[in-house]
Amino acid sequence: MISAIGKAKVNLTLDILGKRDDGYHELATVMQSIALYDRLVIEPASDLSLELMLRSGVSKWLPNDDRNDVLRAARLLQKRFGITSGARIQLHKFIPTQAGLGGGSADAAAALLGLNQHWQIGLSQADLLPLAMELGSDTPFMLVGGTAICRGRGEIVQPVSAALRKHLVLFKPPGGLSTSRVFQRMELTQMGNCYTDRFIAVVDSKKDDPFDYMNNHLQDAAFKLLDELRIFADLLQQRGVRQWQMSGSGSTIFVVIDEKEQAQQLRRELTPPSWWSFVTRTVDCGAELVLS
Numbered sequence: 001m002i003s004a005i006g007k008a009k010v011n012l013t014l015d016i017l018g019k020r021d022d023g024y025h026e027l028a029t030v031m032q033s034i035a036l037y038d039r040l041v042i043e044p045a046s047d048l049s050l051e052l053m054l055r056s057g058v059s060k061w062l063p064n065d066d067r068n069d070v071l072r073a074a075r076l077l078q079k080r081f082g083i084t085s086g087a088r089i090q091l092h093k094f095i096p097t098q099a100g101l102g103g104g105s106a107d108a109a110a111a112l113l114g115l116n117q118h119w120q121i122g123l124s125q126a127d128l129l130p131l132a133m134e135l136g137s138d139t140p141f142m143l144v145g146g147t148a149i150c151r152g153r154g155e156i157v158q159p160v161s162a163a164l165r166k167h168l169v170l171f172k173p174p175g176g177l178s179t180s181r182v183f184q185r186m187e188l189t190q191m192g193n194c195y196t197d198r199f200i201a202v203v204d205s206k207k208d209d210p211f212d213y214m215n216n217h218l219q220d221a222a223f224k225l226l227d228e229l230r231i232f233a234d235l236l237q238q239r240g241v242r243q244w245q246m247s248g249s250g251s252t253i254f255v256v257i258d259e260k261e262q263a264q265q266l267r268r269e270l271t272p273p274s275w276w277s278f279v280t281r282t283v284d285c286g287a288e289l290v291l292s
Contacts, residue, residue: 003290004114005037006106006142007283008095010168010247010254012210013196016186016217024137024153025183028196030160031138033145034168034280038095038103039290040070040110042118045088048074052091057276059097069104073111073135080131083119096276098176100248102142108135109142109287117289129157145286149196162203164282166211167263172252172276173228182249185221211243211256222250229253232272239270 012030020026050064050071062068066075070091077083089111095103112131116123123131125143132139137154147160195215202210223230229251236244236255243256257263263279271277 002042002114002118004040004042004110004117004287005290006040006095006103006108006110006287007033007145007285008036008101008103008106008280009033009138009141009145010101010170010245010252011216012147012164012214012245013199014216014218014248015194015196016183017194020153027137027151027154028194029150029154030147030196030199031141031150031154032147032164033142033283033286034101035283036095036101036170036278036280038107038110039092040107040114041090041092042114043088044118045086047086048078048089049086050089050091052093054093058093058095062093062097069108069135070111073108073131074115076131076134077112077115077119077121081119081121083121085119087115087118096172096176096252098178098250099172099252100177100246100250101170101252102138102248105136105138105142106287108132108139112139112143113287113289141286143286146284147282149200160200160203163284164203164210167257167260167279167281169255169257169263169267169270170252170276170278170280171232171254171267171271173226173232173272174274174276175226175228175251177222177226177250179249181225182218182221185225186218187220209243214243214245214256216246216248218249219246222246226251228272235270241266 009031015028017026133155149158199213202208267277
């Protein structure tokens with residue numbers, strides 16, 4: 001039996017720089033891995049199957065067929081390397097869906113890593129990266145993890161050597177947001193400015209707190225689509241919380257905190273009824289094989 005974990009991410013910056021010829025948007029973003037993770041348990045089997053173990057409040061529904069990112073990764077490995085054996089896979093889901101935390105990409109990265117070991121294919125992380133690019137724009141980062149600048153559609157990953165060690169409180173309303181809807185609602189005037197380079201310059205200078213320079217071009221569009229987010233953001237501002245931001249295309253808002261005890265207190269005081277919330281921390285790596 002093999003276990004692999006795929007860690008969630010937050011976007012410390014997210015700049016939409018323009019529309020590409022392939023229909024996607026050109027991005028520049030600083031992604032940061034966090035300690036919240038999904039876990040895959042892989043056992044030998046003649047066929048390929050996926051069992052979902054959903055934690056209450058994380059997701060009401062996920063496909064367990066070839067639409068699921070875990071099985072997409074498995075099919076890609078089977079096809080590319082002529083794998084004829086199967087695997088019985090359990091996905092223990094802790095990362096919420098439609099949250100802007102990269103849960104599907106984290107699962108794909110964990111599947112690549114775990115099944116590479118299970119089927120004894122022998123690929124290095126560098127070998128797995130091109131496969132990760134085929135599965136999704138965030139999946140290469142989810143393999144590498146830590147802190148990184150991601151460009152293109154998000155698939156060009158440049159690790160940042162500085163370790164940004166913080167605690168985070170994640171807040172997510174019951175409703176989710178689809179990435180396509182948020183992009184459609186984004187105003188064209190919001191595209192172009194690159195806050196990512198400014199953030200990294202502050203990290204390199206060590207003179208200011210880089211978390212004071214976070215930015216997300218998709219935040220205003222998400223707030224227009226989901227009024228609960230705007231109301232919660234107003235609450236944070238009224239409470240004097242400075243370092244907060246929406247991750248990805250939403251719907252999670254995260255608050256940056258120095259001390260774990262402060263983070264736990266903030267979670268207790270501010271989590272609205274029916275919202276999901278979680279205290280976590282930044283980490284320095286992505287998907288990992290773990291002891292079962």
